Amino acid sequence: MTAARSPGAAVEALLRLAVSRLDAGALRTAAEYTLGLAQGTRDWPASSRRAKAASVHGVSVERFRKGHELMVLGEVAIHIRRLVSQENGTPGAGEGEWSAGTHRSVQVLAGGRQVELTVHVHPVDLLQDVDVVVSPVDVHLALPEPYKSSVAASLRRAASVRGVAGDVVDDPLHDELRKWAALHRTAGRAVLPGTVAATASGALAGRGVRRIYHAAIAVPRAGTNDYDVLPADVTRAVSRALALLAEERDRHAPPLRSVCFPLLGSEPGELPYHVSLAAVWAAVEAELARGAQWDVHFVVRAPEEAALVERIATGIDRAATGARPGDPVE
Template identity: 40%
Template sequence: MLTAMNPDGLPDRADLVRELRQLRRGGLPALQALVPEALRAATLHAGYARGPQDLADGAERILRAAAERLGTDDLIGRAAQCTFGLLPGRRGDPAADRRRAAALVYGVTSERFRHSQERQVVEQLAGAVLAEAREPGGRPPRPAPPGAGAAPSAAPRIVVPRTGLPGRAGSRPVTVHLAPIELLRDIDVLVSSENVHLEMSKSFRPTVSGALRRSAVVGCAADGPVADVLADELAAWVRARPGVLPLRPGTVVPTGSGALAERGVRRVYHAAVAVPDGLSYRVDPQHIATAVAGCFARARQERTEGGLALRSICFPLLGAGRGGLERGTSAEWLRWAIEDALSADPDWSVHVVTRYPDAARLFGVEAAEKAEGR
């Protein structure tokens, strides 16, 4: 079937929707054999490829950009990533597994998703592809991800120099990552923000807790039972301590990392900082400092008593999501607490992760960029 071209040189949206529905079944690896006509036209128009030699990688890159345009904090954007295998480590998943993952985003069965939300997800992604292609002036061809179109092995990061405290040890840098926390690699400990009842966020929620819970799941429903590793371990921890809830704000509870171990993550520390307040939560920023100190103390304990060679730890902006705390306040207290911990014990590689450039600047990222001539 020939694709109709609009006066602006872009394909008709209906043709692109039809192609994306077919691509959903074959997955991204199918692009290496053939990039369908409408997607090819959009990829070339947007400048994601120069010609046949980089067309497949370019088509994959415009799909990734389109999903990001929909918003990875949005249900449609997240479901689009799952549907087409755009998440790290999911590129080659079978169509049934990708549909199941997308259905979990909405909290529905695969069959219901197929008959309802999937159509909207594909149509919205097609629209985002065309919007990406219409960017004024086009876009330069983007570098191909390493390994035949796979996702990048590391999230973008900026190393921020520490000034250190006068007369105290330590001037090791803090690395700030502008990325979703689940995309990080080779960091021993990831910290999750939880409530004082240790109830993790639903896996389809756009929160740090939900993202880590979703990414740590082991197994596939098509092959057998699925292990909700983080939530299951927290539930077991609570059962072993009757009457422990609610926890004192700032308490830190460790779990394994489940499937995140494939990304080099060894432990997840759950910092209970959010206190229920009606239908929402409240977070006392002083409890951020308590939780940060508790994370370092727990890591030292597991290093000395448990034999775990823990050397790196990553903090999100604790309490700045559903906790309702302003990002600036969270970042300020987090920065103070990390500085204090490193001044007393500098033998750590410390990371901070956020999706928001304005929050990253609170850690000195902007000054670091200028110093490096970026």
């Protein structure tokens, strides 16, 4: 890198170059405000820069501080490390290791052919330009309250339409699920585990997310606040989601092509991550092995989960257990 006139200028130049490597859109804009790189923000108080960055993502300042800001700064740090590594000729982040707040492609074999998965390590509500996101829900199709931290709550919050004062004026995921239940005559009773209800995406459409597939996998445990989730129900729901994607594909312009899965059933107190992933992957791999051309994404919350996705998708876990592609998950 070219030497700058002062240490401060050198740091700013490095930050600007790192930020320029981020995906264009909300992520890069939020980084520019957070670091005071956006035009006219250099002398803003940190609280004002944070508030502006939070507004870019459509979340409260407190939620941005606790989650999104860490992801944004993590992405910048990854690119700084890569730039410095390139300068020094040493390996950088992302070459053989996972770091927080990133995403990358993973090449896997399915049915004797090589396919590509995209793995995201960030909150689910930051997904952009993925046609369909699969969201876990209980068998009563009851969404959690928006202030909670689950995948379904995050998507409900991100899909809501807010007024100029930030108040919710439309709760489309909740409302559309109620309409789905009425249409299919399931209102007031549970659906079978593995059922998938499709809705529009509300405000998430502005991020390029066009459909939400609500996968009913959690069965409430009587007399408690807990749920039971069976791996077989997760696999059944993923298979149904992929079949529904095929049914709906040509009803949209352009046709639906991409789908993103969290680790379904891995909320606290439910399935371990590796069990959830094995259940999801069993259905995804079977579909890809049949020649499906879907653009498949996984979204996880931590680098450790991302590394797990990479290992099982490339066959390491199957090799260790003696399982074969297409074997069912018990």
